[in-house]
Amino acid sequence: MKLTATFRIALRALKRNKMRSILTMLGIIIGVAAVIAMVGVGNGAKAEVEAQIATLGKNMILVFSGSMTSSGVRGGYGAAGTMKIEDAEAILRETPGVTLVSPEIRTSAQVAAGNQNWYTSVLGESEDYFEMREWEFTEGSSFTDQDVRSANKVGVIGKTTAQMIFGEEDPVGQIIRVRNVPFRITGLLKSKGFSLGGNDQDDVFVVPYTTAMKRLTGATVLRGINVQAANDDVMTRVQDQISSLLRQRHNIRPGHDDDFTVRGQQDIAEMATAQSKTMTILLGAIASVSLIVGGIGIMNIMLVSVTERTREIGIRMAIGAHGWDILLQFLIEAVTLSSLGGLIGIAIGFATAESISHFVGWPIMVPPVYVIGSFLFSAAVGVFFGLYPAKKAAALDPIDALRYE
Amino acid sequence: MQPVISLEKIWKIYTTGDVEVTAVRDVSMTVQPGEFIAIMGASGSGKSTMMNTLGCLDRPTKGRYLLDGVDVSVLPRDELADIRNQKIGFIFQGFNLLSRTSALENVELPMMYGGRKIAPKEMRERAMRALELVGLAKRFDHTPNRLSGGQQQRVAIARALVNEPAMLLADEPTGNLDSRTSIEIMDAFQALNEKGITIAMVTHEPDIARYTKRNVVMRDGVIVSDIIVQDRFNAKEEMRKLDEEHQAAKLVK
Numbered sequence: 252m253k254l255t256a257t258f259r260i261a262l263r264a265l266k267r268n269k270m271r272s273i274l275t276m277l278g279i280i281i282g283v284a285a286v287i288a289m290v291g292v293g294n295g296a297k298a299e300v301e302a303q304i305a306t307l308g309k310n311m312i313l314v315f316s317g318s319m320t321s322s323g324v325r326g327g328y329g330a331a332g333t334m335k336i337e338d339a340e341a342i343l344r345e346t347p348g349v350t351l352v353s354p355e356i357r358t359s360a361q362v363a364a365g366n367q368n369w370y371t372s373v374l375g376e377s378e379d380y381f382e383m384r385e386w387e388f389t390e391g392s393s394f395t396d397q398d399v400r401s402a403n404k405v406g407v408i409g410k411t412t413a414q415m416i417f418g419e420e421d422p423v424g425q426i427i428r429v430r431n432v433p434f435r436i437t438g439l440l441k442s443k444g445f446s447l448g449g450n451d452q453d454d455v456f457v458v459p460y461t462t463a464m465k466r467l468t469g470a471t472v473l474r475g476i477n478v479q480a481a482n483d484d485v486m487t488r489v490q491d492q493i494s495s496l497l498r499q500r501h502n503i504r505p506g507h508d509d510d511f512t513v514r515g516q517q518d519i520a521e522m523a524t525a526q527s528k529t530m531t532i533l534l535g536a537i538a539s540v541s542l543i544v545g546g547i548g549i550m551n552i553m554l555v556s557v558t559e560r561t562r563e564i565g566i567r568m569a570i571g572a573h574g575w576d577i578l579l580q581f582l583i584e585a586v587t588l589s590s591l592g593g594l595i596g597i598a599i600g601f602a603t604a605e606s607i608s609h610f611v612g613w614p615i616m617v618p619p620v621y622v623i624g625s626f627l628f629s630a631a632v633g634v635f636f637g638l639y640p641a642k643k644a645a646a647l648d649p650i651d652a653l654r655y656e
Numbered sequence: 657m658q659p660v661i662s663l664e665k666i667w668k669i670y671t672t673g674d675v676e677v678t679a680v681r682d683v684s685m686t687v688q689p690g691e692f693i694a695i696m697g698a699s700g701s702g703k704s705t706m707m708n709t710l711g712c713l714d715r716p717t718k719g720r721y722l723l724d725g726v727d728v729s730v731l732p733r734d735e736l737a738d739i740r741n742q743k744i745g746f747i748f749q750g751f752n753l754l755s756r757t758s759a760l761e762n763v764e765l766p767m768m769y770g771g772r773k774i775a776p777k778e779m780r781e782r783a784m785r786a787l788e789l790v791g792l793a794k795r796f797d798h799t800p801n802r803l804s805g806g807q808q809q810r811v812a813i814a815r816a817l818v819n820e821p822a823m824l825l826a827d828e829p830t831g832n833l834d835s836r837t838s839i840e841i842m843d844a845f846q847a848l849n850e851k852g853i854t855i856a857m858v859t860h861e862p863d864i865a866r867y868t869k870r871n872v873v874m875r876d877g878v879i880v881s882d883i884i885v886q887d888r889f890n891a892k893e894e895m896r897k898l899d900e901e902h903q904a905a906k907l908v909k
Contacts, residue, residue: 256768267756566752569713570815571741571769573734650713653752 254583257576261584264556265591272588275552278545279592279632280599282538283625287600289534291615292607297524299613304520306443306452308384312478312490313519314342314497317510332472333510336460338500339476346492348485353377353477356463356470362416362456364427369415372455373429375463376477381407381440383479391423391438394459398437402461407438409455427456432466434458486515542628545592546636553585553640564644565652578645585637586630593629597622658725660823660854661687661710666719666729668705668877679705680716681877687823687856692849694865695858697874704827706874707858711744711825712736724822741769745816749828751808753800759811760796763787766819786814790844806837813844823854830864836898842867843891867891 265272316334339354356375361368380386381393394405406427413422422436434456443452464470480489490513497511557564564577604615668680680702687693697703708714709721712728715736721729728739740746753762763783767774774782787793790810792803800808809829816824826845830838846867849855857868865871866889873881 263756562752563754566754567765567769568737569711569740569746569748569752570766571737573737573769575734576769650708653713653748 254579257580257583258587260580261587264560264584265587271552272591275548275588276545276592276595278541278548279589279629280545280596282541282545283593283596283629284600284603285534285538285541286625287597287617287621288603288607289531289538290621291601291604291617292611293531293534294616294618295604295608295613296611298616300520300524303444303446304516306384306446307516307519308386308479309516310480310483310486311383311516312480312486312493313475313514314338314478314493315475315512315514316473317508317512332470332474333501334473334476335471336473338497339473341496341500342476342478342493345496346489348481348489348492349478350481351379351383351479353380353383354460354473355475355477356460356468357474358463358468360430360467362412362427362429364416364425367416369412371409371412371415373463373467374455374457375460375467376457377460380457380477383477384443386443387441388438389441390421391436394437399459399461402459402465404432404434404458404462404466405437406434406456406458406462407440408436409440409457410442410453411451412454412456413439429456429458430467486517490515542632546589546632549585549588549633550636550640552588553581553637554643556584557581557640557644560644561647561652561655564647565649565655568647568649569653574645577647578641581641581644582634582637585641586633589633589637590626590630593626596629597625600625657688659686659722660689660691660724661685661856662720662722663709664720664722666709666716666721668702668709668714669717679877680709682719683877683879685872685879685882687854689822689854690849690852692845692855692867692869693857693872694868694870695856695872695874696860696862696865698860700876701874702877703858703860703874705877707825707827710856711746711827712739737769738771741766741771742819743822745813745819745821745824747809747812747816747824747826747829749831751800751805751812751832753808753811753815755801756799758797758799759787759792759803759814760784762800762811763815763818766815770819782818783814786818787811789817789848790814804837805833806840809833809837809841810844813841813848817848817853823856824848826855826857828859829857830859830861836895838864839891839895839898842889843895846891863889 314334316332336354339352343349343352353376358373359370360373361370362373363369378393378396378399381388389410393407394403397403398405408422408427416422416427417425422439425436426433427436428434440453446452458467460473478489478493480486494509494513498509501510503509567577601617604617608615663683663685666680666683667678670677670679683706695703695706705714709716712723716729719729720727723739724743726739728736731739754765760780760783763786764779767779767782784793784796787796790813792807792810792814795803795807800811803811830841833841842864845855845857855868859865866885866887869885869888871881871883871885872879
C-alpha cells in the first residue's frame with residue numbers, strides 16, 4: 252500500500268476525533284513548546300550576558316587585592332590593599348602574553364563644575380585602560396602616559412556624569428572639581444550602558460591612578476590591576492602565571508591562602524550564566540517529563556483506537572492487507588499525531604519565547620537545530636509509543652477481528 | 657477443466673483448553689468454474705468454518721486446499737492475505753464497508769492492498785466500472801450511512817469484484833436484508849454468474865439457496881447432501897411475482 256494513501260487514512264482517522272486528537276497531542280505540544288521557549292529565552296539571555304561581558308573589553312583578567320578582616324569585619328575585594336604599583340609593573344614585565352596593564356584605584360566623590368555637582372565613581376587608571384576596555388571617545392582623547400607619570404590633574408568623563416554636570420555642553424577642556432581639586436577634562440567617553448551588576452558604567456570620572464593616589468585618596472596601595480592578555484588561548488596560562496608571580500612577590504608560603512584574587516573574563520561570564528543554566532535544566536526536566544507523558548498519552552489513545560477499529564482492521568485484512576500494512580497505518584497515525592503536536596508546540600514555543608522576551612527585554616534566539624531536533628524528537632516519540640499498539644493491531648487474527656462487535 | 661476449489665480430506669479441529677472440537681471432518685469437494693453453489697446448514701454444522709477455510713482466512717488442520725490450482729493450505733499469513741486479495745472477492749452478512757468512507761473509496765480498497773502498484777486514475781476507473789456493474793455508479797461519493805442495506809451490499813459486491821477474483825465468496829449475504837432486497841442481491845449474483853463468475857455462498861435460508869445451481873448441506877462437520885438445484889428460482893421472475901403480490905396488497909401503486 253502506498254505511503255501517501257496510508258498517510259491520508261491516518262489524517263482522516265485523526266480528523267474524525269478532533270477533540271481527542273488535540274488532547275492527545277497536548278503533552279507533546281507542552282513538551283516541545285517548553286523546549287523551544289527555554290532555548291529561545293536561554294540563548295537570548297546568554298547572548299545578552301555575552302554582550303555585557305564584551306563591554307569589559309577583550310581577554311581581560313582582573314586581579315583584586317585580597318579581602319581584609321579587621322575585628323571580625325570583613326572588607327570586600329580590594330579592601331586589604333595588598334596590591335602595589337610594583338606588582339602591576341612586574342606583571343607586565345615578567346608575564347609573557349600580557350599586553351597591557353592598568354593599576355586601578357576606585358573611590359566615590361562629589362564632583363562639581365559651575366553651579367552643578369554630582370556624586371560619582373572616580374577611577375584611577377593608566378592611559379591604556381580605555382584601549383583595554385575598547386572604550387572609545389565621543390570627544391577629545393585619553394590622558395597621556397606623561398600625565399600618569401607626572402600625576403597631572405586631568406581626567407576623562409563618562410557620558411552620564413558629563414550630562415549631569417554640563418548638560419548638552421561640550422565638557423572637553425572644561426575644569427571640574429573633585430573633592431575641591433580642579434581637573435581638566437581631556438575626553439568624553441562613549442556610552443557603554445549598564446554592567447551585569449546593573450551599574451551605570453557611564454557614571455564615572457577616570458583620572459590617572461597616580462593622580463588619584465596622590466591628590467584624592469592618599470592611598471599607597473591599589474584596589475586591583477586590570478590585565479589584558481594577548482589572546483584567548485593564553486588566558487588560562489597567563490592567569491596561572493600571575494597567581495604564582497604574585498604569591499612569590501607577596502612571600503606566600505605553600506599551603507597559605509592567596510591575598511589576592513585573579514579572575515578571567517570567562518569566569519565572570521560563567522558566573523553570570525550559571526543562573527540561566529539552572530533555569531535551562533529545570534525547563535529541560537519539565538520538557539522531558541511532558542514528552543514522556545505525552546508519548547504515553549499517544550500510546551493510550553492508539554490502544555483505544557485499535558480496539559475501536561478492530562472490525563475495520565478485520566475488513567482490511569480480509570481483503571488482503573498484510574500485517575505490515577496495518578502496522579504502518581497505525582504507526583503513521585501515531586507519528587502524525589506526535590509530529591503535528593511537535594509542530595504546534597514549536598509555534599507555541601516561539602510565541603511564548605516572544606512574549607517572555609517582551610518582558611525581560613532581550614531578543615529570543617532559537618537555533619534551527621533545536622527546531623528540527625524537537626520536531627524529529629516528537630516524531631520519534633510517536634514511533635516509540637505507537638509501535639506497541641500498531642503491533643497489537645497487526646497481530647490481530649482476521650476472523651476474530653471481523654467477528655468483533 | 658481445472659476446478660476453482662478443490663478440497664481434499666479437509667479437517668479443522670479447534671482446541672480450547674483441553675477440549676478438542678472438530679468443526680469440519682474429512683470433507684472433500686470440488687467446485688468448477690462458473691458454478692453457483694450454496695453451502696447450507698444449521699449453526700454449529702461447520703459451514704462457517706468451511707467459509708473461513710474457503711476464504712483463506714483460516715488454514716485447515718489437516719488436508720489440502722487447492723484454490724485455482726494453488727495449494728493454499730500451507731501458505732504463511734501474508735501470502736494468504738495476497739490470495740484473499742487477488743483470488744477471492746468477499747461479501748459479508750454485515751456488508752463490512754468502512755464507515756465514513758465513500759462507496760468509491762471502499763471499492764478502491766482491495767486495489768490499494770494489491771502487490772502491484774496501480775495509478776490512482778486507473779484505480780478510480782476500475783472502481784467506477786465495478787460500481788456500474790452493480791448499478792451504483794451514481795452514488796459513488798455516498799458514504800455507507802447514506803446508502804440502504806441493499807445498496808451497501810451492492811457496494812460490497814463491487815468491492816469484491818474489483819480485483820477480478822477467481823470466485824466470489826458470500827457469507828450470509830442476505831442475512832441483514834428484507835426479502836425484496838434479498839431478491840435484488842440474488843439477481844445481481846445470478847447476473848454475475850451468467851457472466852462466468854464462480855460464486856460460493858453460505859446461507860441458512862432454503863429460499864435463498866434455490867437461486868443457486870448447487871446446494872451443499874452440512875451437518876456436524878460433514879457434507880450430508882450435495883445436489884444440483886432442480887427448480888431454480890429466477891430472481892427477475894421472483895421479483896415480478898413479489899411486485900404483483902405487493903400491488904394486490906396495495907402496498908405500492
